[in-house]
Amino acid sequence: MSKLDEMDFSILGFLQENGKRSYTEIAKLLNVSEGTVRTRINRMLKDGVFEFIIHMDPNKIGLNVQVIIGIVTKLGHQEQIATTLNRYQEVRFVGAFSGRHDLILQAYFKNNDDLVHFVNKELANMDGVISVDVSIELKQYKDSFSYIEK
Template identity: 85%
Template sequence: MSKIDEMDYTILSFLQEDGKKSYTEIAKELNVSEGTVRTRINRMLKDNVFEFIIHMNPNKIGLNVQVIIGISTKLGYQESIARELNRFSEVRFVGAFSGQHDLIMQAYFKNNDDLVHFVNKELAKIEGIISADVNIELKQYKDSFSYITK
């Protein structure tokens, strides 16, 4: 992987601000050629520095219940449980953490009934789960994928 330099960070900053900004517009603001911007973006995409995604508002598409679930696992089961959780379309994030829970996941559901079904029917089937600490989001104050500060 190539090293990220100041121009790369600036390009990422422009894309972070407006993912639809054209390479030509970015090039003009940086006083470089459009080809330079295109080459750098393609290199960063190839090196998995970032990816273009659509970040949706879950509430606007009918996913009204967001949860964070802390899962305690039996020793030796963490990896297999994480793989199982990855199969569910409702699950947006799964990570291994130090602390009280072995795995923490984030998921979205249409309603509380779907959440209850997921916990009592789907999670209950996964071998190695000791407990699941379900935390429902009451109010969101920030939701960002922004990692670059100006």
């Protein structure tokens, strides 16, 4: 993977601002050729610097319950449990953390009944799960995937 330069960060900034912005428009804004922008974007995509995704509002598509769940695992089971959690459509994020919980996940559910089922049937039956700590989002103040200043 090659190192990102100032132009790469500028391109990322323009895409972050408006992911539908054309390569031609970005090229004009940076005073370079469209081919330069296309080549750099393709390289960054290939290198895994970013990916094009659609970021939906969960509430507007019927996912009204957002939770953060901390999981304490039995020693030696963390990786296997994380792999299993990855298979659930409801789970958006799984990460290993230091501190009180071995794994922390973010998940979205249609309603509280689906959440209760997930905790009491799915998590409770996973070998190596010692305990779970469920926090339901009451109000959201920020939800961003923007990491660079524009």
